[in-house]
Amino acid sequence: MSGQKARRTDWYALSWRVPLIVWQGLFFVGPLLFMIAMSFFIVKNYRMEAAFDWGNWIKTLGRPIFWDSYFLTLRLAFGATILTTLFAFPASFFLSFHASETFRRWAVFFLIIPFFTSYLVRIFAWQVILAQQGVINAGLSLFGLGPYTMLNTMFGTMIGYLTLCLPLAVILQTFALNGVDRRLVEAAHNLGCGKFHTIFAVILPLAKTGFVVAAVFCFILSFGDFVAPYYLGGSKPPTLSIMIIDTSKSGQQWPRAAVVALMMIVTLMGVAFSAIAYAYRRRR
Amino acid sequence: MSSILVPTRRALLKATAASALAMPFVSRAWAAVTEINMLAWYGHGEPDVVGEFEAANNVKFKPKYYAGGDNMLALIAQSPPGTYDVILSDAEFVQQLNAAGYIEELNAADYPFDDMVHEDFKKFPGHWKDGKLYSVMVRFGLLGVSYNTKAVSDAEAESYKCFWKPELKGKVGHFDWHLPNLGQISLFNGNGKNLWNLDKGQWDKVKATAKTLRPQVGGFFDYGGTFNGLKTGEMLAMAGIGDWITGVLERDGAPVKSVIPKEGGVQFTESYSIGKGSSKAAIVKKFIQYMLSPEGQVKSANMAAYPANIVTNKGRKALQDKDPKEAKRSNQVDGAALDPVKLIKDGRVHYRDIPKQQSLEDWNDFWQEYKSA
Numbered sequence: 001m002s003g004q005k006a007r008r009t010d011w012y013a014l015s016w017r018v019p020l021i022v023w024q025g026l027f028f029v030g031p032l033l034f035m036i037a038m039s040f041f042i043v044k045n046y047r048m049e050a051a052f053d054w055g056n057w058i059k060t061l062g063r064p065i066f067w068d069s070y071f072l073t074l075r076l077a078f079g080a081t082i083l084t085t086l087f088a089f090p091a092s093f094f095l096s097f098h099a100s101e102t103f104r105r106w107a108v109f110f111l112i113i114p115f116f117t118s119y120l121v122r123i124f125a126w127q128v129i130l131a132q133q134g135v136i137n138a139g140l141s142l143f144g145l146g147p148y149t150m151l152n153t154m155f156g157t158m159i160g161y162l163t164l165c166l167p168l169a170v171i172l173q174t175f176a177l178n179g180v181d182r183r184l185v186e187a188a189h190n191l192g193c194g195k196f197h198t199i200f201a202v203i204l205p206l207a208k209t210g211f212v213v214a215a216v217f218c219f220i221l222s223f224g225d226f227v228a229p230y231y232l233g234g235s236k237p238p239t240l241s242i243m244i245i246d247t248s249k250s251g252q253q254w255p256r257a258a259v260v261a262l263m264m265i266v267t268l269m270g271v272a273f274s275a276i277a278y279a280y281r282r283r284r
Numbered sequence: 285m286s287s288i289l290v291p292t293r294r295a296l297l298k299a300t301a302a303s304a305l306a307m308p309f310v311s312r313a314w315a316a317v318t319e320i321n322m323l324a325w326y327g328h329g330e331p332d333v334v335g336e337f338e339a340a341n342n343v344k345f346k347p348k349y350y351a352g353g354d355n356m357l358a359l360i361a362q363s364p365p366g367t368y369d370v371i372l373s374d375a376e377f378v379q380q381l382n383a384a385g386y387i388e389e390l391n392a393a394d395y396p397f398d399d400m401v402h403e404d405f406k407k408f409p410g411h412w413k414d415g416k417l418y419s420v421m422v423r424f425g426l427l428g429v430s431y432n433t434k435a436v437s438d439a440e441a442e443s444y445k446c447f448w449k450p451e452l453k454g455k456v457g458h459f460d461w462h463l464p465n466l467g468q469i470s471l472f473n474g475n476g477k478n479l480w481n482l483d484k485g486q487w488d489k490v491k492a493t494a495k496t497l498r499p500q501v502g503g504f505f506d507y508g509g510t511f512n513g514l515k516t517g518e519m520l521a522m523a524g525i526g527d528w529i530t531g532v533l534e535r536d537g538a539p540v541k542s543v544i545p546k547e548g549g550v551q552f553t554e555s556y557s558i559g560k561g562s563s564k565a566a567i568v569k570k571f572i573q574y575m576l577s578p579e580g581q582v583k584s585a586n587m588a589a590y591p592a593n594i595v596t597n598k599g600r601k602a603l604q605d606k607d608p609k610e611a612k613r614s615n616q617v618d619g620a621a622l623d624p625v626k627l628i629k630d631g632r633v634h635y636r637d638i639p640k641q642q643s644l645e646d647w648n649d650f651w652q653e654y655k656s657a
Contacts, residue, residue: 045361045384046354046357046358046361047358047361047362063649065652065653065656068656069656124508124512127512127516127518128516131516131517131518132516132517132518133516133517134516149454151503151516151518152454152502152503152513152518230506230509231508231509233503234457234502234503234504234505234509235460235503235504235505235655236501236502236503236504236655237655237656237657238504238652238655238656243652246648246651246652246655247652249351249352249354249355250354250462250644250645250648250651251354251644251645251648252354252355252357252358252361253645
């Protein structure tokens, strides 16, 4: 009887699954397959023609500047992820363990507010703040300091990445810490574990999954971001996202841009799957 | 009791009947608006340029903006014939539009060629083929040294050498397009009118010279970034641009300007064509004529997005009469030392073109390497 039940199609459960499957099929798997095919196309007179030509892969991956750009993007994204995680943690720890319920609600609300404004607009606002004659340098000049060059540098790029990722990381970390069983924290204290040691021995291991997910989001957003390295980093040197723009602009080499994009997707998938596997390792 | 707020039944019926009778005319008027699909650089389809023409001719422009000739060609190549009624192109790409059969032949008698400010503009390279006209030049601009007047003196700006000035380290910006930047380096190397026709040795030298400039470079920017960089003083000199960007800032009082250095400058040229297969060729022809009229030329010169120079004598006179301040600022007055027409006649400005002995891809590949250096 139970065997018959198991074989019967569960239409209710399926109705919840199908929209997601259709969505992912239409907007992820479909375009991905097309992009893979496109990476073998050729361009003649600014028009793409279907073909099976390895030339785009050989040309793109054979250029040293691709690999320079690849490792630079990787370094920047890892850097942004580490910095975001470190900067977000004190805020999320305070919100979760020390702030009142009301304060926490308001804080989360204010962390969401930046997303109401276009990221591009926020980046242009940073240009005004970071410029040599901008707000920060004007403030520093009162103390006889500066002016310092902050725009069109790695520092500028990193500020952009933090603008993009920090609010999200604080929110995700806060939710992860909220899920930590307070009784275990108290038990650790009762057993003589110091406050700092409790954070590393009890709280962080319990909230590991949420922290890893937050970090993965930071990495994905930073790795693919075009706006921060272009408008705050001065495209100097270019990241992979800028390389996609440059490649597609010149001679409409979309197939070569597709090669760069596929390399990015493979990297992102590798990092994301590894991180998730690590996050859930102990639960298995 | 009757008022506007509480109408009687008769008043309500009258109003309803009047509205019903008026509606067909209203809807007919709406229906009669002709949509013109435009492919152009940003700003050409905006109300400050086309608003009056739209109102006078009951048309509505639907602009599709591009950035760069490659981008324009790709947009056309990927669209069915007849998609774009009017196409604004940089002159060096007109011949490619024509070769691919994307534009209609024009009748030269429809346009004021006799009134052009320079003889070359009547038979502009690439606009004619086998004696047939395919595109009409409507505006042009000059690319040279753009600089912050507080950081670079006028005397220093007379040579591209100012980009290498030690005080400008990290403060020289590039408009992110290989063609005008490498063209300027080619001019700096003394290639003059052969700036696009480089043999291997000359091309290698251009690359080597460019690499010496790289440590000075503070960033590579699109239109918005270039604009902001100069406005905030973050960039004190900029290669690859001209008055089309500094002019907008200068009008707002920013201490920036553009000049043509002694090594020469590059001219960009914008021309209108009628898209192949357009069903609105008649009204598009009228629009091109409007843009070449004195009124249209003044609008083009004052375009909010980016200014450019006038191509007809009557247009130039109209600008001097209607907006003498802008005419003076842009040196479009007779006798001005930096009169753009005079600079062309003196051979100090060269028409922008595509590389003759290398491919665009070669130039772009080097540009990417240069950016990554």
